Amino acid sequence: MALFPKFSKKREGVNVIMEQKLLQNTSNLILxxxxxxxxxxxxxxxxxxxxSVGLVGAVRRGAVDYAEPVxxxxxxxxxxxxxxxxCPFNALTLKIDGEERLPIVEKEGFPQxxxxxxxxxxxxxxxxxxxxxxxxxxxxxQVPVFEGTDAEGTARQAAITATIKFTVDDEKCTxxxxxxxxxxxxxxxxxxxxxESGKVEGEVVWDEAQCDACKVCVxxxxxxxxTVxxxxxxxxxxxxxxxxxxxxxxCRWCAINCPTxxxTVxKIFEGEIEFNADKCPAGCSTCxxxxxxxxxxxxxxxxxxxxxxxxxxxxxVNKDFCIYCGACVQACPGEDIIVLKxxxxxxxxKETDLFNRIKEKLFTRRTSMVKEGxxxxxxxxxxxxxx
Numbered sequence: 001m002a003l004f005p006k007f008s009k010k011r012e013g014v015n016v017i018m019e020q021k022l023l024q025n026t027s028n029l030i031l032x033x034x035x036x037x038x039x040x041x042x043x044x045x046x047x048x049x050x051x052s053v054g055l056v057g058a059v060r061r062g063a064v065d066y067a068e069p070v071x072x073x074x075x076x077x078x079x080x081x082x083x084x085x086x087c088p089f090n091a092l093t094l095k096i097d098g099e100e101r102l103p104i105v106e107k108e109g110f111p112q113x114x115x116x117x118x119x120x121x122x123x124x125x126x127x128x129x130x131x132x133x134x135x136x137x138x139x140x141x142q143v144p145v146f147e148g149t150d151a152e153g154t155a156r157q158a159a160i161t162a163t164i165k166f167t168v169d170d171e172k173c174t175x176x177x178x179x180x181x182x183x184x185x186x187x188x189x190x191x192x193x194x195x196e197s198g199k200v201e202g203e204v205v206w207d208e209a210q211c212d213a214c215k216v217c218v219x220x221x222x223x224x225x226x227t228v229x230x231x232x233x234x235x236x237x238x239x240x241x242x243x244x245x246x247x248x249x250x251c252r253w254c255a256i257n258c259p260t261x262x263x264t265v266x267k268i269f270e271g272e273i274e275f276n277a278d279k280c281p282a283g284c285s286t287c288x289x290x291x292x293x294x295x296x297x298x299x300x301x302x303x304x305x306x307x308x309x310x311x312x313x314x315x316x317v318n319k320d321f322c323i324y325c326g327a328c329v330q331a332c333p334g335e336d337i338i339v340l341k342x343x344x345x346x347x348x349x350k351e352t353d354l355f356n357r358i359k360e361k362l363f364t365r366r367t368s369m370v371k372e373g374x375x376x377x378x379x380x381x382x383x384x385x386x387x
Contacts, residue, residue: 008021054071364383
């Protein structure tokens with residue numbers, strides 16, 4: 001009986017760890033079940049057919065906690081790293097003797113996704129839109145926290161650069177002390193009162209660091225002795241906003257909604273997707289919940305007098321945001337409802353024979369198919385004749 005290779009599979013938190021132990025090294029393929037969307041691209045790419053798609057809809061919706069979106073056969077797996085490269089969501093990691101490596105790249109060469117994700121720092125105004133619309137937490141917004149967000153944050157006047165000029169007309173000023181009582185940036189310092197002069201004497205001291213040019217002192221001064229002038233020299237908030245490629249799925253939510261057009265993102269996949277809403281069962285929103293790009297939605301109700309004899313759509317997709325990953329097709333519990341056809345993929349590096357075979361699979365037109373005699377929620381992808 002051979003001692004090697006030895007295979008094992010175990011779960012640690014959100015990770016499922018497949019292991020192949022040889023005499024001289026140990027390989028681990030790690031699946032992050034939380035990050036995995038169940039798109040099935042890894043299954044189509046696997047040269048050993050060691051990966052199969054599981055209960056995508058049920059897992060992603062949290063209906064079951066005993067399965068993962070995809071299943072990996074630790075014995076069939078050759079631990080080559082193709083699935084790691086092809087996963088558009090970075091849900092897979094390959095380690096050899098504890099070190100992250102990709103043998104398929106090291107030994108034979110294999111193309112990788114050509115990501116175009118850029119933010120023009122000159123155009124970026126450090127707003128919050130891209131961070132809020134991103135469905136994958138791929139925006140790294142390193143901007144100071146101001147008091148508008150947190151009461152203990154940096155004072156709002158510190159957000160922009162400005163020069164403030166504060167002047168007091170000594171002939172008008174009576175040193176009444178009102179401005180100092182109102183503003184922490186002003187001190188009205190009186191000299192010791194003495195009967196020798198019988199007058200109130202002193203000076204108004206202004207601290208520029210504490211002044212935000214609110215002009216309350218100007219408006220409150222009973223003698224109109226104070227003048228405050230403020231010149232803005234820099235309106236841009238300090239900080240930086242970048243895209244974390246390891247999280248980005250190239251959905252373009254950020255690029256489309258950036259108010260200054262500072263963001264450039266190009267989709268990894270090109271293609272076409274169609275929803276046959278008339279076949280969609282009412283009350284099902286599985287595809288909406290599993291879509292990693294938030295591209296699928298339930299249409300808002302239409303007024304009856306605007307329907308004009310048409311049936312109201314139960315489901316729809318915004319193609320501007322669809323990344324053609326196929327998670328919706330894998331999760332759809334109906335048949336022939338969603339039809340996906342990829343037509344292009346952005347990669348860099350030599351397109352090897354293996355990659356071209358994978359690409360042919362990826363470009364196959366497909367839809368969901370209900371298979372008789374299987375457990376509820378278990379579906380298969382039906383390959384269609386290319387149009």
